[in-house]
Amino acid sequence: xxxxxxxxxxxxxxxxxxxxxxxxxxxxxxxxxxxxxxxxxxxxxxxxxxxxxxxxxxxxxxxxxxxxxxxxxxxxxxxxxxxxxxxxxxxxxxxxxxxxxxxxxxxxxxxxxxxxxxxxxxxxxxxxxxxxxxxxxxxxxxxxxxxxxxxxxxxxxxxxxxxxxxxxxxxxxxxxxxxxxxxxxxxxx
Amino acid sequence: xxxxxxxxxxxxxxxxxxxxxxxxxxxxxxxxxxxxxxxxxxxxxxxxxxxxxxxxxxxxxxxxxxxxxxxxxxxxxxxxxxxxxxxxxxxxxxxxxxxxxxxxxxxxxxxxxxxxxxxxxxxxxxxxxxxxxxxxxxxxxxxxxxxxxxxxxxxxxxxxxxxxxxxxxxxxxxxxxxxxxxxxxxxxxxxxxxxxxxxxxxxxxxxxxxxxxxxxxxxxxxxxxxxxxxxxxxxxxxxxxxxxxxxxxxxxxxxxxxxxxxxxxxxxxxxxxxxxxxxxxxxxxxxxxxxxxxxxxxxxxxxxxxxxxxxxxxxxxxxxxxxxxxxxxxxxxxxxxxxxxxxxxxxxxxxxxxxxxxxxxxxxxxxxxxxxxxxxxxxxxxxxxxxxxxxxxxxxxxxxxxxxxxxxxxxxxxxxxxxxxxxx
Numbered sequence: 001x002x003x004x005x006x007x008x009x010x011x012x013x014x015x016x017x018x019x020x021x022x023x024x025x026x027x028x029x030x031x032x033x034x035x036x037x038x039x040x041x042x043x044x045x046x047x048x049x050x051x052x053x054x055x056x057x058x059x060x061x062x063x064x065x066x067x068x069x070x071x072x073x074x075x076x077x078x079x080x081x082x083x084x085x086x087x088x089x090x091x092x093x094x095x096x097x098x099x100x101x102x103x104x105x106x107x108x109x110x111x112x113x114x115x116x117x118x119x120x121x122x123x124x125x126x127x128x129x130x131x132x133x134x135x136x137x138x139x140x141x142x143x144x145x146x147x148x149x150x151x152x153x154x155x156x157x158x159x160x161x162x163x164x165x166x167x168x169x170x171x172x173x174x175x176x177x178x179x180x181x182x183x184x185x186x187x188x189x
Numbered sequence: 190x191x192x193x194x195x196x197x198x199x200x201x202x203x204x205x206x207x208x209x210x211x212x213x214x215x216x217x218x219x220x221x222x223x224x225x226x227x228x229x230x231x232x233x234x235x236x237x238x239x240x241x242x243x244x245x246x247x248x249x250x251x252x253x254x255x256x257x258x259x260x261x262x263x264x265x266x267x268x269x270x271x272x273x274x275x276x277x278x279x280x281x282x283x284x285x286x287x288x289x290x291x292x293x294x295x296x297x298x299x300x301x302x303x304x305x306x307x308x309x310x311x312x313x314x315x316x317x318x319x320x321x322x323x324x325x326x327x328x329x330x331x332x333x334x335x336x337x338x339x340x341x342x343x344x345x346x347x348x349x350x351x352x353x354x355x356x357x358x359x360x361x362x363x364x365x366x367x368x369x370x371x372x373x374x375x376x377x378x379x380x381x382x383x384x385x386x387x388x389x390x391x392x393x394x395x396x397x398x399x400x401x402x403x404x405x406x407x408x409x410x411x412x413x414x415x416x417x418x419x420x421x422x423x424x425x426x427x428x429x430x431x432x433x434x435x436x437x438x439x440x441x442x443x444x445x446x447x448x449x450x451x452x453x454x455x456x457x458x459x460x461x462x463x464x465x466x467x468x469x470x471x472x473x474x475x476x477x478x479x480x481x482x483x484x485x486x487x488x489x490x491x492x493x494x495x496x497x498x499x500x501x502x503x504x505x506x507x508x509x510x511x512x513x514x515x516x517x518x519x520x521x522x523x524x525x526x527x528x529x530x531x532x533x534x535x536x537x538x539x540x541x542x543x544x545x546x547x548x549x550x551x552x553x554x555x556x557x558x559x560x561x562x563x564x565x566x567x568x569x570x571x572x573x574x575x576x577x578x579x580x581x582x583x584x585x586x587x588x589x590x591x592x593x594x595x596x597x598x599x600x601x602x603x604x605x606x607x608x609x610x611x612x613x
Contacts, residue, residue: 023544031547146598154595
């Protein structure tokens, strides 16, 4: 996956060879900060922190938003304004910014239940209690609970901010399990 | 000097000579690398000040703002609907001061673009190498006959948040059930294009609960408005029969106000109301106009890669005051501030100005749980700001109830993010 994506980008770069350079990664990244927070560290409960996310995850997500493969309220419309090169530049910028865990409350009981759900259903990919970003996994630990709640709960019912693989997983979870998971990730900093 | 490496010194010296602002002795005395004065601590100015200081602490940034605290216009319509509190829209400048921005609470009254000097009402002067003006708007008093600043103390505009918002809220609260509120909306371009229509919805939200026999009439000078289909759908769904809108072609254009009798006159009709809200036409902020930066249409023409005035070099204008194809919104001001700062940094470093990117995102509410948005992505092309084809746009008309709810939640997260970015 990763190799194919990178090759695609390299190829696109060659095809565009000689064309005028686009905005810098920081210039593009700065346009996102009004909603995703300064340097991608979100202060808004329903908007995810994207600082420190894997570059390939950001590029893939943005492409899927643009192509309508990933449901959203606004991201699809925004993604249509950018090229693959822009996505790659944004991804370089945000992936090199430090992750900041959200300061938020959580229920210890729900977090405990959530940990069991995580270990059973999520840990295989979202390693290290959702901290790891290996294999281009988005970081879950320390992400905003409200954001996770909205996205995970909705994606049990429809294609919403998720890959197809995730949708299949989410369909098998109950609402209560999803809530518990969000408290678990909120408890991980 | 001691904290500077060789590369810094070369950039520093290059910048100094490029600007012709100070000789070598000044550098040796560790004078600031450049002095930038920012006027206005709103969605444009606060971001410009922060991004300058973040990029280079050797730049002296002075932020001149007339209000001791900043009150946000975005989300202030909710106050009119009885939701939220003005304290939650009010910010101080401590976070900016903490990163070394010099805060000056005073009104900028004069700007000499040739001598590069700003003067204030308080009698202070600030010499600068670069100025960034983000002064918002001023009203065209008298454009609606009888509507001037004194009249606005009785019939509020509530289009600069703060006491005006509270005045209108008080009038709406004091109104009898079965009364009428009239909102007048100006011609394009104006600040916050969906503002008047969201305002109608928010007041209706309050009426529905407390004064269900009341009506809201919007008298518009124009024939179409921002997010029109979404607003009409939302009004009809939640407030059927409560909100009426009259277009300019249907005699909605208000020409005169009789303040004493609370009566509005269009070309053919007079409208009496219990509460009137006149969103008067407006133009570039006073200081921009005084400095000679405004064009004939009242707005400031700028070069879009730098936001430098095309009328005076070294003076940059961002936000609502500018003459650009971007909507006059908070997010546009935020985005423009970043492009402007990047250009100033490049110029100070003697580097070519980079390729800009501009974005706008704006949420509107019909109820606290029913929101929608618009997005714009602009690019620089052949010297102009051009919207990227087939991108952005408004929320779909057939979006699910759940999506409307999520967009209302996003509206509040948007506010938290954008204001935290400004004020810390």
